[in-house]
Every structure is written in C-alpha cells, then in structure tokens.
Amino acid sequence: MKSAIETKDRRGTFYxxxxxxGLVLIVAFxxxxxxxxxxxxxxxxxxxxxxxxxxxxxxxxxxxxxLGIFVGASLALSGAGLQALLRNPLAEPYxxxxxxxxxxxxxxxxxxxxxxxxxxxxxxxxxxxxxxxSVYNMAKSKTGMSIERLALSGIIVTTLLSSIIVLLTSLLxxxxxxxxxxxxxxxxxxxxxxxxxxxLIVCSIGLLVLLSQARALNLMMIGxxxxxxxxxxxxxxxxxxxxxSSALVGVSVAASGSIGYxxxxxxxxxxxxxxxxxxxxxxxxxxTGAIFVVFADTLARILIPPRExxxxxxxxxxxxxxxxxxxxxx
Amino acid sequence: xxxxxxxxxxxxFLLIFCIALLQACFDxxxxxxxxxxxxxxxxxxxxxxxxxxxxxxxxPSLTEIIFAINAEDKLVGVxxxxxxxxxxxxxxxxxxxxxxxxxxxxxxxxxxxxxxxxSQLEGFTKSLEQNGVRVYVTHPRNLExxxxxxxxxxxxxxxxxxxxxxxxxxxxxxxxxxxxxKLLPKPKVFVQIDKSLFTVGxxxxxxxxxxxxxxxxxxxxxxxxxxKLSKETALALNPDVIILTDSYDNDEPNEVxxxxxxxxxxxxxxxxxxxxxxxxxxIVDALEQLAEVIHK
Numbered sequence: 001m002k003s004a005i006e007t008k009d010r011r012g013t014f015y016x017x018x019x020x021x022g023l024v025l026i027v028a029f030x031x032x033x034x035x036x037x038x039x040x041x042x043x044x045x046x047x048x049x050x051x052x053x054x055x056x057x058x059x060x061x062x063x064x065x066x067l068g069i070f071v072g073a074s075l076a077l078s079g080a081g082l083q084a085l086l087r088n089p090l091a092e093p094y095x096x097x098x099x100x101x102x103x104x105x106x107x108x109x110x111x112x113x114x115x116x117x118x119x120x121x122x123x124x125x126x127x128x129x130x131x132x133x134s135v136y137n138m139a140k141s142k143t144g145m146s147i148e149r150l151a152l153s154g155i156i157v158t159t160l161l162s163s164i165i166v167l168l169t170s171l172l173x174x175x176x177x178x179x180x181x182x183x184x185x186x187x188x189x190x191x192x193x194x195x196x197x198x199x200l201i202v203c204s205i206g207l208l209v210l211l212s213q214a215r216a217l218n219l220m221m222i223g224x225x226x227x228x229x230x231x232x233x234x235x236x237x238x239x240x241x242x243x244x245s246s247a248l249v250g251v252s253v254a255a256s257g258s259i260g261y262x263x264x265x266x267x268x269x270x271x272x273x274x275x276x277x278x279x280x281x282x283x284x285x286x287x288t289g290a291i292f293v294v295f296a297d298t299l300a301r302i303l304i305p306p307r308e309x310x311x312x313x314x315x316x317x318x319x320x321x322x323x324x325x326x327x328x329x330x
Numbered sequence: 331x332x333x334x335x336x337x338x339x340x341x342x343f344l345l346i347f348c349i350a351l352l353q354a355c356f357d358x359x360x361x362x363x364x365x366x367x368x369x370x371x372x373x374x375x376x377x378x379x380x381x382x383x384x385x386x387x388x389x390p391s392l393t394e395i396i397f398a399i400n401a402e403d404k405l406v407g408v409x410x411x412x413x414x415x416x417x418x419x420x421x422x423x424x425x426x427x428x429x430x431x432x433x434x435x436x437x438x439x440x441x442x443x444x445x446x447x448x449s450q451l452e453g454f455t456k457s458l459e460q461n462g463v464r465v466y467v468t469h470p471r472n473l474e475x476x477x478x479x480x481x482x483x484x485x486x487x488x489x490x491x492x493x494x495x496x497x498x499x500x501x502x503x504x505x506x507x508x509x510x511x512k513l514l515p516k517p518k519v520f521v522q523i524d525k526s527l528f529t530v531g532x533x534x535x536x537x538x539x540x541x542x543x544x545x546x547x548x549x550x551x552x553x554x555x556x557x558k559l560s561k562e563t564a565l566a567l568n569p570d571v572i573i574l575t576d577s578y579d580n581d582e583p584n585e586v587x588x589x590x591x592x593x594x595x596x597x598x599x600x601x602x603x604x605x606x607x608x609x610x611x612x613i614v615d616a617l618e619q620l621a622e623v624i625h626k
Contacts, residue, residue, distance in 0.1 A: 042562040042565075052565070055589070056565055059565075059586075060562050170428075170429075189560070189561055192585075301560060306562075307552060307559065
C-alpha cells in the first residue's frame with residue numbers, strides 16, 4: 001500500500017506509519033489469539049461445549065494463551081529496553097545474563113524446597129537483578145561505562161551462571177532433571193495462577209515505566225553525553241531500565257522458564273518497520289512479542305499431540321533464521 | 331561336458347583351499363571354541379567368552395538382576411544409583427547412569443558391561459566398544475522382555491539354573507495376579523511420573539505392567555516411553571486411578587485432576603519409584619502392588 005509508506009531512510013528501508021503498523025499488529029494479535037484458542041491437543045466443538053470441554057477451554061487453554069501474551073510482551077519489552085539503553089541491537093536479556101540469573105534463582109528456590117510461586121518469582125527477580133548489577137558494576141570504569149565492556153561483562157556473567165545451572169541440575173537426580181530440562185527450554189504449561197498474576201502485574205507496570213523513559217532513551221541512543229546535556233538523568237534512567245528489565249525477565253522465567261529469541265528478534269523487527277523511536281518501539285515490541293510467543297506456543301501444543309514440545313525450542317527455530325535474515329537486510 | 335582345469339587353475343584352487351583351512355584353524359585357536367554368540371536387545375551381535383568373571387553393570391535394574399541370580403561375586407563395578415540390595419552399595423562405583431566414568435570402567439578390565447536403554451547411553455556404548463570393551467544392551471519393553479533379560483544374563487554369567495528358577499517363580503506370581511484380576515472391572519489408570527505430567531507411553535514396560543495388573547493405561551497409545559502429556563488431554567482422560575511414583579516434587583496429582591474420578595473417589599496411590607521404574611526382579615513386586623491398589 002503506497003499510502004502506508006511515510007518515510008524512507010538512506011539505506012532504502014521503508015518505514016510504516018506507526019498507526020498503520022499498530023493496526024496490522026492488532027489484527028495479527030487477534031488472529032494469533034483465535035488460532036491459539038481454537039487449536040489444541042483436544043478437539044473442542046465450539047457450537048456446543050460439554051462441561052469437560054468448557055473446563056479445558058476456560059481453565060487450561062485460555063489461561064495458557066493469556067500467560068503466553070504477557071510472557072511474550074515482557075520478554076520483548078525487556079529486550080527493547082536493554083537494546084535502547086546499550087545502543088546495541090544485539091543486546092538482550094540472554095546476552096546480559098539476566099535470563100540465566102532468573103533461571104538460577106528459580107532453581108535455587110526449587111533446590112531449597114521453596115516451591116511457592118512468590119518465592120520462585122522473588123528468587124528469579126533477585127537472580128535477574130543480581131546478574132544485571134554484577135554486569136553493571138563489572139562494566140563500570142573510571143571512564144564511564146562503555147558498550148563493549150558491558151556486552152563483554154554480560155557474556156562472562158551468562159557463561160558463569162549457565163555453568164552453575166548445569167552444575168546444580170547435574171547434582172539433582174535424573175527424575176528431577178527431566179522436567180528441568182523441559183522447563184529450562186521454556187514451558188508455558190507449568191505456570192500457576194499466581195505466577196501468571198505476577199507476570200501480568202509486572203508486565204503492565206514495566207510497560208508504563210519503560211514508556212515513561214522512552215524520550216530519555218531516545219536521547220540516550222544519540223549518546224550518553226548528549227543526553228546528559230539535554231538534561232536526562234542518565235544514571236537514574238539506566239538504573240530504572242535495568243531494574244524493570246530484571247523484573248520483567250524474572251517473573252517470566254519463574255512462570256515459564258527461559259524462552260529465547262523473543263527479546264532479540266522482536267524489537268529488531270519492530271525497529272525495521274517503524275524506526276527507532278522508543279515511544280513506538282516499546283509498545284509495538286510488547287504486542288509483537290505477545291504474538292510471537294502465542295503463535296510459537298500453539299505450535300508447541302499441536303505439533304505432536306497429545307504430547308508437547310518446549311515452546312523455547314519453537315521460538316529458537318523460528319527466531320534464529322528470522323534473525324539472520326533481519327541481520328542481512330540491514 | 332567334462333571340466334578340465336589347467337595347472338594354473340589347479341594351483342589357484344589349492345591355494346584357496348589352504349587359506350580356508352588355515353583360517354578355520356585360526357578361528358578355532360582365537361576363540362578356543364569357547365566363545366559364545368549372543369544377539370542383544372538392540373540386535374547387535376555380542377561374542378562372549380565361556381568364562382565371564384568380571385562384570386560392570388550400568389543400571390540399577392541390571393545390578394538387581396545380577397544379585398538375584400547370585401552372580402554378585404562377578405560384579406566389579408556398579409553405578410552410584412545401584413542401591414539395592416544393600417550389598418550393592420559396597421561395590422566399586424563407576425559414576426552414575428547419566429555420566430559413567432570411562433577410565434574407571436576400563437581400569438576394572440570387565441569381561442562384559444551390561445547397559446540398559448532405560449539409561450539412554452547409546453553414545454557411551456559406542457565409545458566403550460571403541461575402547462575394546464564388550465557391551466550387552468538390554469531394552470526392556472514389557473515383562474516378557476525383562477524375564478528374557480534375566481535368562482540371558484544368567485546364561486552369560488553361568489547362572490542359568492538360578493536365572494531360570496527365578497523367572498519361573500516370577501512368572502508364577504504374575505499368573506497369580508492375572509488370575510486374581512481377570513474377572514474384575516478394568517479401571518483407567520494414569521501414572522504420574524512428575525507433576526509436570528510426564529507419564530508412561532506406548533514403549534514403557536509400565537504400560538504392560540498396568541495391563542497385567544488388570545487395568546487400562548489411559549496413555550497406552552501415546553508415542554515414546556515417557557512422554558510429557560498436555561494438560562488438556564490429561565483433563566479429558568479422567569482416570570479412575572492415579573499412580574504417583576514417590577519421587578521428589580510428585581506428592582500430589584497435577585491440578586487438572588482435581589475433578590477426576592480418581593481424586594474424587596480418593597483413588598490416588600503412591601508406589602515406590604525404584605520398584606516401579608527398575609525393570610529388574612522387583613518389577614513383580616510393583617505389579618502386585620499395582621494390582622492391589624487399582625482394584626481397591
């Protein structure tokens with residue numbers, strides 16, 4: 001559609017008008033939700049549901065779709081926030097060790113037999129924050145924090161935490177290992193109501209917090225010094241975005257394990273379409289992340305019924321080639 | 331037409347004959363006429379010497395079998411998971427079933443290593459063979475194949491009498507159970523291995539166990555041995571009986587079963603996971619326990 005094309009940048013990428021893109025996303029979102037609600041390992045006759053089918057629909061399938069929406073939104077938001085902050089499109093919760101921190105937190109909570117959702121989410125948040133702050137402090141130097149130092153610290157923390165996770169899961173016995181391997185790859189089936197509630201609350205607050213910092217993030221993308229000159233409290237914004245991202249990843253991982261590639265591919269795709277204005281990138285990433293995870297989880301549920309695949313395997317299979325394609329395009 | 335051979339051809343045949351003769355001689359000396367050939371559960375040929383004195387077991391079920399046929403004196407290495415019977419704990423450990431220690435196994439100089447597919451060691455089996463270690467792989471799919479494993483291990487370890495007697499006794503107990511449950515109604519059974527709905531599928535011997543115990547496994551047609559079932563299907567299955575293996579974090583049925591027949595009628599039972607999950611002699615104990623609880 002010609003009218004949809006608003007601007008054209010130097011490289012020849014066509015940007016879509018945000019309102020049009022928003023509309024496209026909302027339609028895609030509705031389609032993916034309908035797709036997800038209508039399909040599953042059990043066939044439901046929607047014209048006349050038996051009590052059992054009602055139970056399947058309202059107590060299992062719809063809650064799971066809702067969880068997918070908010071987990072997807074949280075992960076994409078966290079990725080978008082960190083990428084804006086680091087001015088590095090490759091940055092994402094995984095690269096910075098935030099997800100590994102959250103996963104380790106959850107496993108420690110499990111190993112200590114704290115199995116309530118509150119303790120799991122809290123430990124995951126603590127793990128994510130701890131990882132983020134170690135990265136943050138490792139990267140800080142007298143000359144300020146360079147992007148390279150930050151990314152490198154992220155890699156160190158990620159590999160260290162992953163090794164600890166491997167060590168801990170090796171010490172657990174094999175029966176525990178099976179569900180852990182599944183959970184580590186991302187699994188939306190094990191979340192409880194409370195875990196979902198945490199994701200919902202943190203996702204909503206996180207979106208608002210990040211949106212409130214969108215203008216500051218826009219300025220910081222030009223350069224931290226420039227942003228400072230424009231009156232942005234750089235340190236405060238950084239802290240806020242880091243904490244919010246940790247919380248978003250923490251509750252998501254506690255509820256559904258580590259679902260990869262969402263925080264990486266989604267904001268990248270969104271920026272390609274609407275440009276890098278964070279006032280649009282953040283909410284559109286949330287919506288696109290929701291679509292991506294809901295779609296991937298539907299595949300995970302219907303590909304080998306009545307068995308299930310870990311949704312993280314699907315997001316990686318879709319996400320990796322997509323990311324390579326996006327990378328080649330830019 | 332009369333066949334005529336030239337001198338050259340005659341010499342050639344003579345040479346072939348000599349080679350064949352020589353080969354036959356060497357064959358005999360190399361095996362000493364003592365080697366026995368077996369085909370293991372994966373269809374691999376395994377040539378075993380007449381006398382097997384040093385054995386390593388890489389599965390708790392196989393260790394239990396070896397003890398049950400009184401061949402434990404030959405057992406020089408077991409896994410850290412081999413905790414039954416009590417004496418098994420005293421035998422040299424070669425690592426767990428997931429990561430056995432290659433160096434230790436080779437150092438023990440076993441005549442044969444027994445591996446079970448239950449521990450998924452295909453890759454390890456290959457590297458053991460490359461290091462010149464003889465490996466026999468068991469693949470227990472049902473009660474019959476577990477009994478077959480006991481008999482073959484008995485034969486390999488020169489304990490055939492004990493093995494055959496053990497199998498006979500076990501088979502008697504199985505028929506007792508079958509006779510008892512034959513005329514009883516067949517309840518729908520769900521086995522919950524873990525709260526995230528890992529269960530027993532088509533290829534698990536536990537599925538066969540449930541049938542022999544006079545029940546019907548609701549997941550008997552699900553692919554693979556230990557599939558993870560979707561919650562939707564689990565809810566729709568509505569089992570009459572739920573069996574929990576008593577492992578960690580598996581103390582109650584998944585919440586999808588709250589309104590199932592099993593939970594409403596209080597027919598949720600725990601069975602020791604070692605007894606139920608090890609395809610060894612104690613599997614018949616599991617069968618008896620299963621038969622008792624699913625007809626309670």
